[in-house]
Amino acid sequence: MTKKITSIFMWLTIAVLSALAQPITNTVHKHKIKTVLCHKLGWPLSYPIIGLNGNDQIELSFDDLDGETKDFYYNIIHCDKNWEPSQLMETEYLNGINEVPILDYVYSFNTSIDYVHYNIVLPNNDIELLVSGNYIIQVYEDNDTNNLVLTQRFMVNEQKVNVIPSVKYTMNSDLRKAKQEIDLTIKHSDFNFSNPLEEVNVSLFQNGRTDNAITKLKPQFIKHNELVYNYNRETMFEGGNEFRWLDIRSLRFQSSKIKDISFHDPYYHVELFPDMSVAGRSYYFNNDFNGRYVIEVQEKDEHEREADYVYVHFSIPSQPLAGGDVHILGGLTNWKLDEASKMKYNFDFKQYEASLLLKQGFYNYQIAFKPNNLDQASVSMFEGSHSKAENDYLVIVYYRGMGDYYDRLIGVSQVNSVTSRQ
Structure with missing residues (x-):
C-alpha cells in the first residue's frame, strides 16, 4: 500500500510539474552541496549520455560540506525535449523502486574542511531505464521530495540514425573570422519518418554550455533517407578562444x-x-x-x-x-x-x-x-572570438512520431571544430 501511495504521489508531482511547464535545470538547492559531477562512468570529461539497454552507466557525485551523513534519496524523472516532465507514467520509463536511499558515501580524510562524498551509479539493481530521452536525477533529503538537494540532467540514447556533423567557416565574410558554423546530415536508412518537419527536432550545444544552445532545428532539405541541415546564421556559434x-x-x-x-x-x-x-x-x-x-x-x-x-x-x-x-x-x-x-x-x-x-x-x-x-x-x-578556435559540439536528435506521447532520443554525435574543419 505504501509503495502504491508513493507511486501515486510521484505521478501527481510530475503532473503538477508538467502543468507548470518549467524546464528542469542542473540546479543545486543547498549551499553546502559542492562539486556536482555527472558523466559516463569511467569518463570524467564525457557528457552524461548512455545508450539504451547498453553496458554504460551514468555516475553522479557530489560533496556535502556539512560533514555529517544525511538521509539523502534520489528518484528519476523522464522529460520531453524541453526538459519539462513528460507524460509517461513512472512504470512506463523505469523498472524498480523510484525512491532510493544514497548509501554509497565516504568521509573526507585529512582535509581542513570535513565533507561527505556521495556517489550514484545508474542504471543499477534498484532502477532499470526502459525508454530513451531526457532524464532528471532528483536528490532530496529525509525522503521528502519538497526538500530538494539538487537536480541533474542526463540522457539515454537509442542511436537509430547516423548523425554526421561538420564545422565550417561561414560564407558570411563579415563573420568569417569570428564565427563557427555547424552543418549536419542525418542518414536514416533503417528508420522511417512520416513527416520529418514535425517529428524531428535537433539541438546543438557548444562545449558544456546551455545559454547559447541552438534548439528546435528543422531539416532544410529532405532527401531519400537523408535530412540535411545546411543553414547559415541559424547554426552559427561564437568561436571564442581557448579556455x-x-x-x-x-x-x-x-x-x-x-x-x-x-x-x-x-x-x-x-x-x-x-x-x-x-x-x-x-x-x-x-x-x-x-x-x-x-x-x-x-x-x-x-x-x-x-x-x-x-x-x-x-x-x-x-x-x-x-x-x-x-x-x-x-x-x-x-x-x-x-x-x-x-x-x-x-x-x-x-x-x-x-x-x-x-x-x-x-x-x-x-x-x-x-x-x-x-x-x-x-x-x-x-x-576575443576566432573561427579557428577549438571547440566541442554536441548534436542531439529527438523524435516524436504520430501518436507518440514522449520524445525519443534517436541520435547523438560529437564533433570537434579542429579535427572536422571544412
Missing part, C-alpha cells in the same frame, strides 16, 4: 598563475595573478578541457575524499561595464550565469573580482559578458 586554466592540484607548490597561497582557518586561500583580456590578440592553439575540470591532488591517492576545498580569488582589470554583468563561465560555476558566477567591480583596483570555493583539481574557465536583456553571454569582450 584559461587553473591548477590547484597542489597547495605546496604554486603554479605560474598563482600569486599567493595562504591559510586562514578553516580555508586555504589561493590568490591568482590578474587575468588579462586577450581580445584583439592573435589566436594561438592550446590544449584544454573546453571548460570542464577534473578533481585531483598531486600528493595524495584518493582524490575524491582527500582533495581539500580552497577559496580561489579571481580578478580581471577593466573599466566598469554598463548594461550587463561579467561572469566566470565553465564547469566550475556549473555553466550558470547567476549570482554565484558573477564578478563584482572593485573601483579601488579598477577590476572585476570573484571568489569561488573549489575542490582541488585542474579547471578551465572563460570570462564572459551577459547583457541585461539577454539570457546568453558572449566571451568576445575578454577572450
Whole structure:
C-alpha cells in the first residue's frame, strides 16, 4: 500500500510539474552541496549520455560540506525535449523502486574542511531505464521530495540514425573570422519518418554550455533517407578562444598563475595573478578541457575524499561595464550565469573580482559578458572570438512520431571544430 501511495504521489508531482511547464535545470538547492559531477562512468570529461539497454552507466557525485551523513534519496524523472516532465507514467520509463536511499558515501580524510562524498551509479539493481530521452536525477533529503538537494540532467540514447556533423567557416565574410558554423546530415536508412518537419527536432550545444544552445532545428532539405541541415546564421556559434586554466592540484607548490597561497582557518586561500583580456590578440592553439575540470591532488591517492576545498580569488582589470554583468563561465560555476558566477567591480583596483570555493583539481574557465536583456553571454569582450578556435559540439536528435506521447532520443554525435574543419 505504501509503495502504491508513493507511486501515486510521484505521478501527481510530475503532473503538477508538467502543468507548470518549467524546464528542469542542473540546479543545486543547498549551499553546502559542492562539486556536482555527472558523466559516463569511467569518463570524467564525457557528457552524461548512455545508450539504451547498453553496458554504460551514468555516475553522479557530489560533496556535502556539512560533514555529517544525511538521509539523502534520489528518484528519476523522464522529460520531453524541453526538459519539462513528460507524460509517461513512472512504470512506463523505469523498472524498480523510484525512491532510493544514497548509501554509497565516504568521509573526507585529512582535509581542513570535513565533507561527505556521495556517489550514484545508474542504471543499477534498484532502477532499470526502459525508454530513451531526457532524464532528471532528483536528490532530496529525509525522503521528502519538497526538500530538494539538487537536480541533474542526463540522457539515454537509442542511436537509430547516423548523425554526421561538420564545422565550417561561414560564407558570411563579415563573420568569417569570428564565427563557427555547424552543418549536419542525418542518414536514416533503417528508420522511417512520416513527416520529418514535425517529428524531428535537433539541438546543438557548444562545449558544456546551455545559454547559447541552438534548439528546435528543422531539416532544410529532405532527401531519400537523408535530412540535411545546411543553414547559415541559424547554426552559427561564437568561436571564442581557448579556455584559461587553473591548477590547484597542489597547495605546496604554486603554479605560474598563482600569486599567493595562504591559510586562514578553516580555508586555504589561493590568490591568482590578474587575468588579462586577450581580445584583439592573435589566436594561438592550446590544449584544454573546453571548460570542464577534473578533481585531483598531486600528493595524495584518493582524490575524491582527500582533495581539500580552497577559496580561489579571481580578478580581471577593466573599466566598469554598463548594461550587463561579467561572469566566470565553465564547469566550475556549473555553466550558470547567476549570482554565484558573477564578478563584482572593485573601483579601488579598477577590476572585476570573484571568489569561488573549489575542490582541488585542474579547471578551465572563460570570462564572459551577459547583457541585461539577454539570457546568453558572449566571451568576445575578454577572450576575443576566432573561427579557428577549438571547440566541442554536441548534436542531439529527438523524435516524436504520430501518436507518440514522449520524445525519443534517436541520435547523438560529437564533433570537434579542429579535427572536422571544412
